[in-house]
Amino acid sequence: MFGAGGGTSSYEEIETTSVIFLWGSNARAAHPIFFHHLLRGLHNGARLYVVDPRRSESARWADMWMGIDVGSDIALANAMANVIIERGLANHDFVNNATTGFEAYAKTVAGYPLERAAEITGIPGDAIEQAAIAYATAATAQIVWTLGITEHHNATDNVLALTNLALLTGHVGRYGSGLVPLRGQNNVQGGGDMGAIPNKLPGFQDVEDPVLRGRVEEIWGRPIPPEKGWHLTQMFEACHAKMLRGLYVIGENPADSEADSTHAREGLASLDFMVVEDIFMTSTAEMADVVLPAAADWAESEGTVTSSERRVQRVRKALDPPGEAKTDLEIISRLAEAMGAGWGLPTAEEVWDELRRVSPLHTGMSYRRLDELGGIQWPCYDENHPGEKFIHHRLWKVPVEGPPAPFFPVEWVAPVDRLTDKFPLRMTTGRHLDGFNTGVQSGGFDSPIRVGGTIDLSPEDAERLAIAPGEMVQVISRRGQVEVPARIDSSLREGLVFMAVHYSETADVNRLTIEAWDPKSGTAEFKATAVRVEKAGV
């Protein structure tokens, strides 16, 4: 955001902030240790607003739970902005100094009066108003989000709706105020930082910028393709269009993890050649022509990962990998050798030192400093730089340092998978405390609290459908159906059903989800599926 792809704040800041919005995040279950910091904030007097369709484990800690209808976040954010502007609570000094496009933004959000927003979101207008006033008048405030914001067909617009709120109130670029996207895996942030995204070189340098690209070409001694590549969802489209013929998959299980998995598997099956490098024989690996057994990055090899507070930390080898498994670095280096690249077999530290030359954000992060300081938060431009707890303080310089941050007015658009008489229930997805993504990692230990794969129903819907707890039911969407046991969950409102994502073998949620995806980020709309639930065997 505002030119850097990372959360703005440190975990420690949420311990002393005044107002916290947990928006589309059930951090209590999905990011438990972040939630420890948040809880300390609550004990210190912060007020917590949780925006979530479910009254989740996190929502139970809230001063106000805002039970939002799935996919209506933009309407809520715009309505809050409208309240803030109408009541004169916008931070005009900040807006005038550090932003552009306020007029157009004000015009857009004026289209979201409370009555309309209440109708779209299902949240009472006075609750929206109260939340808006709390956010705008807080000394410091943070908005924390995860996949409830980003797993939608309009993911990028959802994020922009939140960043607009921060710009409107000046809740960014100061200690305690910020925008915090919590990452789902230990190196989602690092993967992006390292340039493992189709449009960026390491350090978020635009691959289509000839000056930046030229600098990296000089270090690498090779030309770099000047156009950005495809993101994951585009790759699957290209599979189906026969434009993508070969695929090298590293540590990813798209046969299970992609929305509309039947369609995704067809795409993978249409390839001429697929290599899978993984520590597991995943569903995707089963389909591969070649499987390269890999070492686990966090326990069997050396390297770094980057957390949701931009902290680069070292992972270290504690175990010898099993059998013929090799580290990702060794596999890639050997492949490069076989292709005649002449890289040899560099150590993880040698690769990292090259990265420090390529990415100015990481230049000051030697392995020695990472060890001494318990990790360093980027940017860290040189070896005397301690790293930054929070970023974008430049927006508070008068006049603003660097380019001002633009408002991006966004309009609410309903989820793609429409509710109809035939598919009347809104299904959303999420995580259990003891589960992780497709479950191949978290399935390995014997958890005393494992619920397993179920469809969770509100007591009202269960009663209407005459479904008892534990009863096997059919869940049917426009793309497929699964048979799973029912669980009655009073945290769900009528009309809302829930499935966890961890149980592809017994409760394959992605046979149901829709592949509608956000054209800007490539994320699919895992969070909003239209389904109906029937008694099994009827």
Added chain:
Amino acid sequence: MTEVALVIDGVDVVVNEGVTLLDACRSIAKQQPTLCYLETLAPVNVCRVCVVEVEGSRTLVPSCSRKVEGGMVVQTDSERVRHSRRVVFEMLASSVNLALVDHPTREWMESYNVDPARFGPPAAPTSDRDQRHAGHHGEVVGGAAETVHQPIKVDNSLYVRDYSRCILCYKCVEACGDDAQNTFAIAVAGRGFDARISTEFDVTLPEGACVFCGNCIGVCPTGALMFRSEHELRQADLWEEDRQSVTRTVCSFCGVGCNLELHVQDNRIVKVTSPQDHSVTEGHLCIKGRFGYEYVQELGDLASTPVDVVLRRARSDS
């Protein structure tokens, strides 16, 4: 920051206002014994082994929580302090199995000539401690010393509770409560010598509110709370700490970036801890970070084999 001057064992000390006597002692490299104290938890002042003598104070004061005041004159090694600490250690050691306390604590006990046997031979283990009510325990027969010895509670796959090692330091309760986890699955039940750590209505852990983060294990100073893997290895006499490596790395689940210390013996993870001095975790983890490592163990047909058998095999192979 205002500074405060005081005298500790005849040494002039200047420290910041608001620090504790324990901090002040440590600032001049005078270590004190502690059991219930931990940097990451609020002091509960229950173990009394850190007490010191403050001039003008009628009672000995717990150094872990008493804030410094200007002009204080403190004795950490007076006869009164030594005597008090010795008796506290003797009463604990006579009633509780302290075999797994850390090395410094054992050294303190030696330095105070702790003699737990002077209260008589330990009474036999009992299995009714969880049912006792205040004042209901009878007299001990035959001059034996009353103990908390009792069977180990093994009611789940991840960790065991051996309350014959429990000194009631409250650390587990604090870590489960508002100092870290905020789950409140355990608390102290009963009174006096019958006091014990319990779940609500004494249900098993899986039946209770426990979320199996293991943060209670992380703070336990006596080995009363233990990974099941460690417990099984100790039972089989295969736990060899001096042969274990401890490697710091980052958890593979979610993007918070919790630091893990992997305790490895014979190329198997046998325990996971987290460093207390790291800003992300302060030593605390969730169920996935602490127990979710099984997927990197050599599994195959060994998946359902007890860890001690696996380790024994690994050793005979090497």
